[in-house]
Amino acid sequence: MPKTFITSRPNLDLKMPLLRHLLAVTFASLTLPNIAYSEEQKLSPDEPLKLRLEDQLLVRPVVPDDLSPTFTSSKKLDGVMDRQMQLEGDAVIRRGRTVIKGDVITYDPDTDIVDVEGNATLLKDTTYFKGTRAKLRVDAQQGWMEDPDYELRGIGGYGTADRVDFKEDNEFELEKLTYSTCRPDNLDWYLSASRMDVEQDTKSAVGTNAVLHFFNVPVLYTPVFALPVGSGRRSGFLSPTYGTVSRGGVKGWDITVPYYVNIAPNRDMTLFPRYIEGRGEQLGTEFRYLDRNYAGVVKAETLDDSAYGKNRWALSVKHTQNLARGLVGYTDFSKVSDNLYVDDLGKSLDGVINRQFNQEVGTRYTNAGWSILTRVQKYQTLQPDPANQVVLPYDREPQVNAKFVRNNWSGLNFSFESDATRFTYKGLSSVDRTFSAGNRAYAVTSVAKPFMTPGYYVTPKVTLRSTQYTVDPFPGQADLNRNVTLPTFSLDSGLVLERDALELNNIFNRNILMTLEPRAFYVNTPYKYQSDLPLFDTGDAGFGISQIFSENSFAGNDRIADNNKVTFGVTSRILDADTGVERLRGIVAQRVDMDGQQVTLTGQPQAQTKRSDLLAGLSTRLVGNFNLDGLVQYNEQISKLVQQSVTASYRPEVRKLLNLSYKRSVDIYNRATTDQYEASGQWPITREWYGIARYNYDLISNQVLNRVAGLEYDADCWVMRLVHRRYQNTSVLTTSEIYMQIDFKGFSGFGNNSIDLIRFNIPGYEPVSPNPAPISPFESYE
Numbered sequence: 001m002p003k004t005f006i007t008s009r010p011n012l013d014l015k016m017p018l019l020r021h022l023l024a025v026t027f028a029s030l031t032l033p034n035i036a037y038s039e040e041q042k043l044s045p046d047e048p049l050k051l052r053l054e055d056q057l058l059v060r061p062v063v064p065d066d067l068s069p070t071f072t073s074s075k076k077l078d079g080v081m082d083r084q085m086q087l088e089g090d091a092v093i094r095r096g097r098t099v100i101k102g103d104v105i106t107y108d109p110d111t112d113i114v115d116v117e118g119n120a121t122l123l124k125d126t127t128y129f130k131g132t133r134a135k136l137r138v139d140a141q142q143g144w145m146e147d148p149d150y151e152l153r154g155i156g157g158y159g160t161a162d163r164v165d166f167k168e169d170n171e172f173e174l175e176k177l178t179y180s181t182c183r184p185d186n187l188d189w190y191l192s193a194s195r196m197d198v199e200q201d202t203k204s205a206v207g208t209n210a211v212l213h214f215f216n217v218p219v220l221y222t223p224v225f226a227l228p229v230g231s232g233r234r235s236g237f238l239s240p241t242y243g244t245v246s247r248g249g250v251k252g253w254d255i256t257v258p259y260y261v262n263i264a265p266n267r268d269m270t271l272f273p274r275y276i277e278g279r280g281e282q283l284g285t286e287f288r289y290l291d292r293n294y295a296g297v298v299k300a301e302t303l304d305d306s307a308y309g310k311n312r313w314a315l316s317v318k319h320t321q322n323l324a325r326g327l328v329g330y331t332d333f334s335k336v337s338d339n340l341y342v343d344d345l346g347k348s349l350d351g352v353i354n355r356q357f358n359q360e361v362g363t364r365y366t367n368a369g370w371s372i373l374t375r376v377q378k379y380q381t382l383q384p385d386p387a388n389q390v391v392l393p394y395d396r397e398p399q400v401n402a403k404f405v406r407n408n409w410s411g412l413n414f415s416f417e418s419d420a421t422r423f424t425y426k427g428l429s430s431v432d433r434t435f436s437a438g439n440r441a442y443a444v445t446s447v448a449k450p451f452m453t454p455g456y457y458v459t460p461k462v463t464l465r466s467t468q469y470t471v472d473p474f475p476g477q478a479d480l481n482r483n484v485t486l487p488t489f490s491l492d493s494g495l496v497l498e499r500d501a502l503e504l505n506n507i508f509n510r511n512i513l514m515t516l517e518p519r520a521f522y523v524n525t526p527y528k529y530q531s532d533l534p535l536f537d538t539g540d541a542g543f544g545i546s547q548i549f550s551e552n553s554f555a556g557n558d559r560i561a562d563n564n565k566v567t568f569g570v571t572s573r574i575l576d577a578d579t580g581v582e583r584l585r586g587i588v589a590q591r592v593d594m595d596g597q598q599v600t601l602t603g604q605p606q607a608q609t610k611r612s613d614l615l616a617g618l619s620t621r622l623v624g625n626f627n628l629d630g631l632v633q634y635n636e637q638i639s640k641l642v643q644q645s646v647t648a649s650y651r652p653e654v655r656k657l658l659n660l661s662y663k664r665s666v667d668i669y670n671r672a673t674t675d676q677y678e679a680s681g682q683w684p685i686t687r688e689w690y691g692i693a694r695y696n697y698d699l700i701s702n703q704v705l706n707r708v709a710g711l712e713y714d715a716d717c718w719v720m721r722l723v724h725r726r727y728q729n730t731s732v733l734t735t736s737e738i739y740m741q742i743d744f745k746g747f748s749g750f751g752n753n754s755i756d757l758i759r760f761n762i763p764g765y766e767p768v769s770p771n772p773a774p775i776s777p778f779e780s781y782e
Contacts, residue, residue, distance in 0.1 A: 067096075068095050068096035069095070070093065070094070070095045070109075070138070071092075071093070071094045071095070072085075072087055072091075072092065072093050072094075072105075072107070073087075073090070073091075073092045074087035074088055074089055074090060074091040074092065074105070075088060075089030075090055075091075076088040076089050083108070083109070083110070084106065084107070084108045084110075085106070085107055085108075085109075086104065086105070086106050086107075087104070087105045087106075087107065088103070088104050088105075089103070091103065091104060091105040091116075092105075093105060093107060093114060093138065095138055095139075097124055097125055098122070098123070098124045098138065098141070099121075099122070099123040099124070100114055100116065100120075100121065100122055100134075100136065100138070101116075101119065101120075101121035101122075101123075102116035102117060102118055102119055102120045102121065102134070103117060103118030103119050104116070104117040104118060105117075111137075112137055112138050112139050112140075113135065113136070113137050113138075113143075114134075114135070114136045114137075114138055114143075115133075115134075115135050116133060116134040116135070116136070117133050118132070118133070119132075120132065120133050120134035120145055120146075122134065122136065122145065122166075124141070125154075125200070126152065126153040126154040127150070127151065127152060127153070127154075127172075127200070128150065128151040128153065129145055129148045129149070129150045129164060130148060130149050130150075131145040131146050131147045131148035131149070131164075132146050132147045133145070133146050134146070136166065140168060141166055141168070141170065142166050142167060142168060143165075143166050144163060144164065144165045144166065145163070145164050145166075146162075146163055147160075147161075147162065147163075148160070148161055148163075148164045148174075150164065150174070152198070152205075155181070155227065155746050156181045156745070156746055157179055157180070157181050157227065157746050158179070158180055158181070158182075158184065159174075159177055159178045159179040159180060159190070159191075160177065160178050161174040161175055161176060161177035161178075162175050162176040162177075163175045163176075169199070169201055170199065170200040170201045171197065171198065171199045171200070171201075172197075172198055173195065173196070173197050173198075174195065174196045174197075174198070175194070175195055176193075176194060176195075177192070177193055177195075177196055177207075178190050178191065178192050178193075179191040179193070179196070179207075179227070179747075180717065181717040181744070181745045181746035181747065182716055182717035182718075183716055183717070186716050186717075188214070188215060188715060188716070188717060188718060189212065189213060189214045189215070189717065189718055189744050189747075190213050191207075191210050191211070191212055191213070191225070191747065192210065192211050192213065193207040193208065193209055193210035193211075193225070194207075194208055194209040194210075195207055195208050195209070196208075196227075204226070204234060205226065205227035206224070206225070206226050206227075207224070207225050207226075207227075208223060208224055208225075209223060210222050210223075210225045212744070212747075214742075222237065225237070227746065227747065233260075233262045233268065234260075234262055235259075235260060235261050235262045236259070236260060237257065237258070237259050237260075238258040238259070238260055238270070239258075239741050239742065239743045239744075240255065240256060240257040240258070240741070241255070241256045241739055241740075241741050242254070242255040242256070242739070242740060242741075243255075243723075243737060243738040243739035243740055244737065244738050245276070245735070245736070245737040245738075246735070246736040246737070247343065247344060247729070247733070247734070247735035247736070247737070248307070248340065248343060248344035248733075249307070250276075250277075250278040250279060250307045250344070251277075251278070252276065252277025252278045252279075253275065253276075253277040254274070254275070254276050254277070254737065254739075255274065255275045256272055256273070256274040256275075257273055257274075258270055258271065258272050259271045259273070266289065266290045266291060267287075267288065267289045267290070268287075268288050269285060269286065269287045269288070270285065270286045271283070271284070271285050272284035272285065272286070272301070274301075276303070276345070278306070278307050279303060279305045279306055279307050279308070279344075279345075280303060280304055280305060280306050281303070281304075282301055282302065282303035282345070283301065283302060283303075284299070284300065284301030284302075285298075285299070285300055285301070286298070286299045287299075292322075293321060293322040294319065294320065294321035294322065295319075295320055296317070296318055296319035296320065296331075297316075297317075297318045298316070298317050298318075299314075299315070299316040299317075300313070300314070300315050300316070301313065301314050301345075303345065305344075305345075308338075308340075308344070310337075310338075311337070312336075312337045312338060312341055312344075312345065313336070313337045314334075314335070314336045314337070314341060314345075315333070315334065315335050315336075316333070316334040317331055317332075317333045317334075318330075318331065318332050318333075319331045323363065325367075326365055326366050326367040327363060327364070327365045328363065328364045328365075329362070329363045330360075330361070330362060330363070330364065331360070331361045332358055332359075332360045332361075333358075333359050333360065333361070334357040334358060334359065334380075335357055335359065335380050336357065336380070336382070339382045339383050339384050340382075340384050341382075342354060342355060342382065343384055343729050343730075343733055343735070355381065355382035355384065355390065356379055356380070356381050356382070356390075356393075357379065357380040357381075357382075358377070358379060359377070359378040359379065359380060360375055360376065360377040360378070361375065361376055362374050362375025362376065362377075362399075363375070369404050369405055369406045370402065370403070370404050371402070371403045371404075371405075372400075372401070372402045372403075373399070373400070373401040373402075374398065374399070374400050374401075375396065375398060375399050376396065376397050376398045376399075377395060377396040377397075377399065378395040378396075378397070379392070379393050379395060381393065384729070384730055384733065385730045385731065385732060385733075387731075387732075388730070388731065391433075392425065392426055392427050392433075393537075394423040394424065394425055394433075394536050394537065395423065395424045395425075395426065396421050396422070396423060397422050397423075397424050398421070398422060399419070399420070399421040399422075400419070400420050400421075401417070401418070401419040401421075402416075402417070402418045402419075403415070403416070403417045404416045404417075411449065412447055412448065412449055413447070413448040413449075413450060413461075414446070414447055414448075415444075415445070415446050416443075416444070416445050416446075417442075417443070417444045418441075418442070418443045418444075419440075419441065419442050419443075419557070420439070420440075420441040421439070421440050421441075421536070422437070422438075422439055423437060423438050423439075423440065423534075423536045423537075424436075424437045425437060433534075434473070434474075434477075434534055434535075435471045435472060435473050435474070435477075435480070435534045436472050436473065436474050437471070437472040438469060438470065438471030438472055438480075438534055438536065439469070439470045439471070440467065440468070440469055440471075440534075440536060440557070440558075441467070441468045442465065442466060442467040442468070442557055443465070443466050444463065444464070444465045444466075445463070445464050446461060446462065446463040446464075447461070447462050448460065448461035448462075449461075454496070455495065455496055455497070456493070456494065456495045456496065457492075457493065457494055457496075458491070458492070458493045459491070459492045459493070460489075460490075460491050461489070461490045461491070461492070462487065462488070462489055463487065463488040463489075463490070463551065464485070464486075464487050464488075465485070465486055465487075465488070465560060466483065466484070466485040466486075467483065467484045467485075467557065467558075467560075468482075468483045469481065469482050469483075469484075469533060469534070471534055480532065480533075480534075482532070482533070484528055484530060484533070484560070486525055486526060486528055486560050487525070487526070488523065488524070488525040488551055488560075488563070489523070489524045489525075490521070490522060490523040490524070490551050491520075491521070491522045491523075492519075492520075492521050492549075493519070493520050493521075494517060494518060494519035494520070495516075495517065495518050495519075496515060496517050497515060497516040497517070498513060498514070498515045498516075499513070499514055500512075500513060500514075500577070501513060501514040501574065504574065508574075508576075508583060510576055510577070510578065511576070511577035511578055512574055512575070512576070512577060512583075513574070513575040513576075513577045514572065514573070514574055514575075515571075515572060515573045515575070516570070516571075516572050517570065517571040517572070517573070518568075518569070518570045519549075519567075519568070519569045519570065519571070519589075520566060520567070520568055520569075521549045521566065521567040521569075522565070522566045522567075523551050523563045523565055523566075524563055524564050524565075525551070525552075525560060525561065525562055525563040526562060527562035527598050527599065528560070528562070528599075530558075530559055530560070530599055531599075531600070531602075531603030532603075533558055533559070534558060535556075535558050535559075535601065536556075536557075536558055537556045537557065537558065538554055538555065538556025538557060538558035538559050538601070539554070539555055539556060539601070540553070540554065540555070540601060541553055541554055541555040542555075543612075543613065543615075543633065543643075544615070544631070545587060545589065545615060545617055545631070548567050548569075548589050548590075548591050548612070548615060549567055549569070549589070551563070553597070554601070559599055559601065560599065561597055561599050562595075562597055562598055562599050563597070564593070564594045564595040565591055565592060565593045565594065566591070566592050566594070567589060567590070567591040567592075568589065568590060568591075568592070569587060569588060569589030569590075570587070570588055570589075571585065571586070571587045572585070572586050572587075573585045573586075581621065582621060583620065583621055583622060584618075584619070584620045584621075584622075585617075585618070585619045585620075586616075586617065586618050586619075587615075587616070587617045587618075588614070588615070588616045588617075589614075589615045589616075590611060590612055590613075590614045590615065591611070591612040592610065592611055592612075593608075593609065593610060593611070593612065594610075596608040609637060611636060613633045613634060613635045613636070613642060613643075614633070614634040614636065615631070615632070615633055615634075616631070616632050616634070617629075617630065617631045617632075618630045618631075625650065625651040625652055626648075626649075626650050627648065627649045627650075627651075628646075628647070628648045629646070629647045629648075630644075630645065630646045630647070631643070631644070631645045632644045632645075633665075635668070637668075638668060638670060640666065640670055641664075641666075642665060642666050642667075642668075643664070643665040643666075644662070644663070644664050644665075645661070645662070645663045645664075646660075646661065646662050647659070647660070647661040648660045648661070649763070649764065651764055654766055655682055655683075655684060655690060655766050655768070656682070656683055656684065657681055657682050657683075657762075657764045657765070658679075658680075658681040658683070659678075659679065659680045659681060659762070659763055659764065660677075660678070660679050661677065661678045661679075662676070662677045662678075663675075663676050663677075664676075672699070672700055673700075674700075675698065675699040675700050676696065676697065676698050676699065676705070677696075677697055677699075678694070678695065678696040678697075679693075679694070679695050680693060680694035680695070680708075680761065680762045680763070681693060681762065682762055682764075682765050682766070685711075688713055688714050688715060689711060689712070689713055689714075690711070690712040690713075690714070690768070691710075691711060691712075692708070692709070692710045692711070692712060692723070692758055692762060692765065693708060693709045693710070693762075694706065694707065694708040694709075694761045694762055695707055695708075703728060704726065704728070705727065705728050706725070706726075706727040706728070706761070707724075707725065707726045707727070708723065708724070708725045708757075708758070708761045708762070709723075709724050709725075710722055710723035710724065710758065712767075712768055714768040717744065717745045717746070718742060718743060718744045718745055719742070719743040719745065719768045720740070720741070720742050720743075721739075721740065721741045721742075721755075721758075722738075722739075722740045723738070723739050723740075723757060723758060724736075724737070724738045725737050725738075725739075725757065725761075739757070741755075755767050
């Protein structure tokens with residue numbers, strides 16, 4: 001039985017031995033959280049006590065209740081010591097982390113039972129109860145309380161109940177209760193339920209027969225609910241998303257009510273029942289699993305579409321599994337029922353419709369520098385617009401690829417890659433493809449010797465590539481059996497010069513370093529005729545900062561550009577000398593072609609120029625969270641900027657951001673091929689209201705490609721989002737949708753639609769938090 005100490009305020013007398021002992025024990029057990037003794041100090045009768053300040057509050061280890069002494073205090077005390085006693089007037093019993101208060105408390109130390117009459121109060125950890133009367137067993141924390149007001153301070157929840165029963169293992173049960181995270185003077189929403197069981201050790205709270213009231217209007221009934229106590233996962237409804245959608249010729253309500261199922265610590269499932277007016281009910285699900293040797297996600301949805309007249313579905317499976325040491329098997333498979341599925345029913349987040357679905361299964365092996373891939377890869381390519389047919393890609397049935405990389409191998413960087421693939425084409429004609437199928441095998445070996453110092457580097461490199469084709473033409477065309485072997489030599493070199501930029505210290509208000517980094521890159525590959533070869537997986541690599549310093553101007557393995565080119569570039573950086581943060585970077589680069597490139601994708605000769613377009617780029621990360629990135633491409637032959645891209649962002653605070661971008665490109669005839677601008681942002685309108693928007697406009701077609709506008713309202717205990725979006729699916733299809741979502745803080749978690757939609761469309765967007773901030777361990781200190 002824990003030792004009991006008693007105080008009675010009207011009879012306080014320091015001459016009493018019991019009280020002197022009580023005060024000694026009491027003060028010895030207290031910890032002043034903001035001061036501590038210095039270890040060098042020694043107590044002496046002749047030297048005064050010195051205290052030193054601590055820089056933070058101290059949290060002492062928790063003493064179990066059954067090992068803690070019991071303290072009592074009151075204005076009046078009746079009874080027999082160590083027998084039944086009665087405390088009246090501001091009566092308090094404390095043991096460890098438990099505090100019991102009331103007008104009148106009757107306590108029997110033998111049974112450890114407390115009877116409380118009037119203003120019965122129980123505090124323990126982050127829970128608080130106050131009712132009319134209570135009966136408790138202090139050590140076991142068992143008993144009951146009538147008409148309690150309660151607080152679950154760990155999640156910021158409040159409420160009332162007819163009765164609470166305290167059970168063992170830190171569990172209690174509330175009957176006929178209300179629950180809310182709103183302040184009592186601003187009760188915008190509350191939950192009324194017949195029962196709720198709370199297990200503090202497992203951080204779970206589950207109730208039955210609940211009705212959600214929003215501004216005193218019943219809006220939702222659920223036979224079972226679970227509160228998000230702590231950070232643990234719990235089964236229950238997520239925030240519903242509802243709105244109106246107009247696409248595919250059908251306009252009406254679109255409502256989704258997700259339900260999360262916590263199956264096990266390493267498995268869960270989310271159900272997505274969805275109603276689309278004019279089409280019917282859709283059921284979707286996402287199942288996630290994780291194990292030591294495997295993991296994956298399975299997504300599926302189905303709808304008996306009354307507007308389409310058929311059943312429509314979508315399936316996605318991603319699975320990885322450890323088969324042996326270093327060997328992993330995987331599946332990445334997705335498919336939809338028809339060509340218009342994603343346009344009519346898809347949940348595009350960024351306005352870009354995915355119309356090519358990967359269907360792949362394979363293995364990966366990695367060990368000691370080796371990486372081996374074996375796979376079969378097919379595609380489902382949708383054709384929503386008959387007037388603009390999409391060119392089908394070649395399938396890989398199968399592919400075997402092996403790579404070996406060893407850097408600093410006797411001072412050399414060595415790499416080897418070998419690949420053998422069978423390509424097949426699903427198309428029925430040779431309009432878009434030259435060959436119906438084919439085999440391709442290649443081997444690439446490269447050796448580089450880097451010479452590096454803090455001030456310069458030189459890296460010569462030799463590469464040998466050999467490719468063998470055996471292809472099957474369409475009927476009426478000739479077979480092809482051919483080998484292409486070509487060597488490539490490259491030399492990459494550069495300097496790194498650095499100085500203290502004292503003249504910039506006042507501008508940036510900090511110590512600044514400036515660098516100057518000239519670079520020269522030379523590549524030589526002899527010419528070989530390749531126009532008769534297929535294009536299984538090859539395209540133009542484009543023209544940019546990274547491509548201009550590469551050995552091949554093609555992306556893929558079916559073309560090797562003939563080269564006798566040297567690229568010159570210079571980069572300058574402004575760095576924070578104390579932290580190394582890059583504040584500004586500028587680069588200028590140009591390539592000189594000494595012979596003229598003859599190899600092209602189509603076999604058609606291209607315009608020969610001695611010097612390539614001039615590239616210039618600028619990137620800043622300025623103080624005050626203002627960032628600017630720009631890239632321009634200047635053509636000397638027509639004296640025009642043929643490509644320009646500028647992106648700027650301003651983020652002074654959380655939930656304050658503006659993004660601006662502009663892209664334009666022209667052909668050699670100065671005709672615009674791309675001309676778009678975009679603006680997006682999030683900004684507070686008032687203390688509670690936030691505005692969110694995105695506007696993407698194409699100046700060539702004079703069309704709005706993607707438009708998003710919305711509002712967020714952050715109330716005391718709930719958050720509302722209203723989002724309208726309109727985007728161009730194809731040249732003839734447009735989707736318009738309005739979604740609204742309400743999150744009740746401390747009750748419903750986030751859904752999947754509007755939050756992800758906004759985040760995809762507005763870079764840097766920060767949603768309003770749906771849950772109360774975690775409390776300090778000192779907040780409930782009594």
